[in-house]
Amino acid sequence: MNKALKIFITGVNGQLGHDCIRVLKEKGYSNFLGTDIDTLDITDEKAVNKMILDYKPNIIFHNAAYTAVDKAENNADLVYKVNSDAPLYIAKAAKEVGAIMFLISTDYVFDGKGSTPFEINSPKNGLSIYGKSKSLGEDNVIKTLDKYFILRISWLFGINGNNFVKTMINLAKSGKKELNIVDDQIGSPTYSYDLAKKMVEMMETNKYGIYHVTNDGFTSWADFASKIFSECNLDIKVNKVSTNDYLKMNPNQARRPLNSRLSKESLIKNGFSLLPTWQDALKRYIHQELKQ
Numbered sequence: 001m002n003k004a005l006k007i008f009i010t011g012v013n014g015q016l017g018h019d020c021i022r023v024l025k026e027k028g029y030s031n032f033l034g035t036d037i038d039t040l041d042i043t044d045e046k047a048v049n050k051m052i053l054d055y056k057p058n059i060i061f062h063n064a065a066y067t068a069v070d071k072a073e074n075n076a077d078l079v080y081k082v083n084s085d086a087p088l089y090i091a092k093a094a095k096e097v098g099a100i101m102f103l104i105s106t107d108y109v110f111d112g113k114g115s116t117p118f119e120i121n122s123p124k125n126g127l128s129i130y131g132k133s134k135s136l137g138e139d140n141v142i143k144t145l146d147k148y149f150i151l152r153i154s155w156l157f158g159i160n161g162n163n164f165v166k167t168m169i170n171l172a173k174s175g176k177k178e179l180n181i182v183d184d185q186i187g188s189p190t191y192s193y194d195l196a197k198k199m200v201e202m203m204e205t206n207k208y209g210i211y212h213v214t215n216d217g218f219t220s221w222a223d224f225a226s227k228i229f230s231e232c233n234l235d236i237k238v239n240k241v242s243t244n245d246y247l248k249m250n251p252n253q254a255r256r257p258l259n260s261r262l263s264k265e266s267l268i269k270n271g272f273s274l275l276p277t278w279q280d281a282l283k284r285y286i287h288q289e290l291k292q
């Protein structure tokens, strides 16, 4: 491992950025610069360019994004600036300094049709403003740089920020006795700590390209919720509902893919190990980090 590498990280106040810093420290890297909107607005091209050209990183972990999927539907201008234009600014600066860029993307670049896992080169067809904007962000990086890692992830949970796991626990603790949870969206939870470890492993290789990086195994939101409640010994009934019925009860939501299964073929082909199962990740998160 080359501990002299300089790493530039965006989104450090978010779930993944926080764990990137944590893993870098754990692995003994000390040359890194973390930013978030309070220190660098990534939609400001001049500021992005200046900070990256001044710092001259070897690696860029670009985690920051507009991540509020439902709110994004009514804020398209800002969402495209953050999720599509900013990756282009960062990629251009990365090219100037010769840095390797990681862009974190999403299962929402796909339309979720069918039931087989999406491959890295499956046609993209995002259903939401968020999904389309992230897809354009990917395209902007690919057309600008050769040395990139685009990691598509899904259903992220980490210690620093809000996520499905925390929401479920809070709802159960607030006294709810039953919840209606969607059962026909199938995908994989991703623990930001496990993902950050994989990013740090990948950054010292030259196996550039697109990867799908989630915890192993597939589940539905309803079964994920049931597992969270059983891990925490919370007594709450999960009513399985279809996406259509859920949308009738909760209108004004962005469309989400039903099939969010992502194939891990590119990890395997390039000799990277798969992440632990989502059940194992959830257990560690709940008992070691949330201390439930």
Ligand SMILES: NC(=O)c1ccc[n+]([C@@H]2O[C@H](COP(=O)([O-])OP(=O)(O)OC[C@H]3O[C@@H](n4cnc5c(N)ncnc54)[C@H](OP(=O)(O)O)[C@@H]3O)[C@@H](O)[C@H]2O)c1
Binding pocket: 011, 012, 013, 014, 015, 016, 017, 036, 037, 038, 040, 041, 042, 043, 062, 063, 064, 065, 066, 067, 082, 104, 105, 106, 107, 134, 153, 154, 155, 156, 157, 160, 161
């Ligand atoms: N969360 C998921 O389930 C999920 C699923 C698939 C892919 N992803 C992708 O994974 C990555 C990490 O997600 P996450 O959950 O860690 O995100 P997060 O917790 O929402 O953190 C994103 C960070 O980016 C910051 N940010 C937003 N606009 C910015 C701007 N203009 N300039 C600088 N920083 C800005 C946010 O600040 P504010 O909070 O102040 O806005 C926030 O601190 C993102 O690229 C996301 O698209 C996430």
